[in-house]
Amino acid sequence: MTRTALITGGSSGIGKACAEALQQQGMNVAIVDINDQGDEVAKNLNGLFVKADLSKREDCKRAVETTVKAFGSLDILINNAGFQHINPIPDFPEDVWDKMIALMLTAPFLLTKYAWENLKKSGHGRIINIGSAHSLTASPYKAAYVTAKHGLLGLMRTAALEGGEFGITCNTVAPAYVRTPLVEAQIKDQARTRGISEADVEEKVFLENVAVKKLLEPQDVANYVAYLASEEAWGITGATATIDLGWTSR
Ligand SMILES: NC(=O)c1ccc[n+]([C@@H]2O[C@H](COP(=O)([O-])OP(=O)(O)OC[C@H]3O[C@@H](n4cnc5c(N)ncnc54)[C@H](O)[C@@H]3O)[C@@H](O)[C@H]2O)c1
Incomplete structure (x- = not known):
């Protein structure tokens, strides 16, 4: 049966490259993004576009439901949507903190939760979070980003432990600048x-x-994601897959 992948932030950059790579592997792709460009990206891939603001709980739920309704299954969840904001902590806008944590940490949890039953049914469910070198190290002025990306590792490890018995793997790809x-x-x-x-x-x-x-180029990240999404990668779970050009070897 054709596998189905839901890619958040699939309108642009890394998410778009992941959607293209997974479609080339013969999967159905659902692009979930706040940006309308996703419509054209999805059309080019014979996929589905779900316009959603993933910082909102109801949109996370609708994204999963619409994907399952369209394709009848959900095998792969790519938590990729994100943005960056740079400011020292004393000046860091609190509403930006809230939005970044909602989109980059709470949404991956909610999407994992809402997708779980379908990932179980798949027998080889895959959750792939797009973390960052900032999942493992910090830089000044990026408090919310670094916090969200570190938090993803805790979510990943828990999902990996809970998913093992159902064939669900959960991993985090951690790139340097792309x-x-x-x-x-x-x-x-x-x-x-x-x-x-x-x-x-x-x-x-x-x-x-x-x-x-x-x-790095988006394709460098997408190649790794495509491998982790494959059935051959069944034994890789709870892993932080760095593609960090040696950054965290320091
Ligand atoms: N570019 C890099 O250097 C780099 C490095 C490490 C990790 N990352 C991570 O990779 C992911 C993708 O980044 P990118 O560089 O491809 O950025 P990008 O800006 O090209 O793509 C991000 C996508 O997320 C979408 N998005 C933003 N807010 C959203 C919301 N509220 N709801 C739904 N979609 C929303 C955007 O519309 C966009 O399509 C992010 O999580 C980022 O932190 C990027």
Whole structure:
């Protein structure tokens, strides 16, 4: 039977690359995103687009229900949607903290909860969280992001323990900086605020701590996700799969 994957934040960047990779493996794909671009991405992949604000509980529920209704199953959940906000803790806007935790930590929990029965039925359910090198280490001014990404590891480990007996695996892919709209916007911002060129921001800020001095591409992350989603990866669970260019070896 054709497997079905739900990808949050699948309109852009890493999520879009994951949707493309999973569709190439013959899966049905459901793209769940707040951004209407997802409609075109889904059409190109013969998939389903569910417009949703995943910081809202009812939208998380509707995303799972609509996917199962459309395809009759849900085998793979990719928790990917996210955004970035940079500010020191004393100035960090509290509403942004709430929104980031809701989208990047509570939504993965809710989607895991709502998808659970279908993942069980699948017999080889897969939950793949897109964490970050910031799941394992911190940077200043990113309190909410670092907290949410660290929190994902706790959720992953619990889901891995509870899912084992049902063939459900849960893993977290933890990349360093990936060239996506999210990072391109940060490069432009930092070039402006630091008064240096975009090339210098890339080299001196984003690649400062890594051993391999090159930004990742979305496809690099999607390749790993596609492997973890496959049936061959049945024994990998509770793992933090770093693709961090050596960042956390420091
Ligand atoms: N780009 C990087 O360097 C990098 C590195 C490590 C981890 N990540 C993680 O990868 C994930 C994807 O990031 P990306 O770089 O592809 O960013 P991106 O901005 O290209 O894509 C993020 C997607 O999430 C969607 N989204 C945002 N808020 C939403 C909401 N409330 N409800 C539903 N969808 C929403 C956006 O519309 C967008 O399509 C994020 O979790 C990010 O933290 C990115």
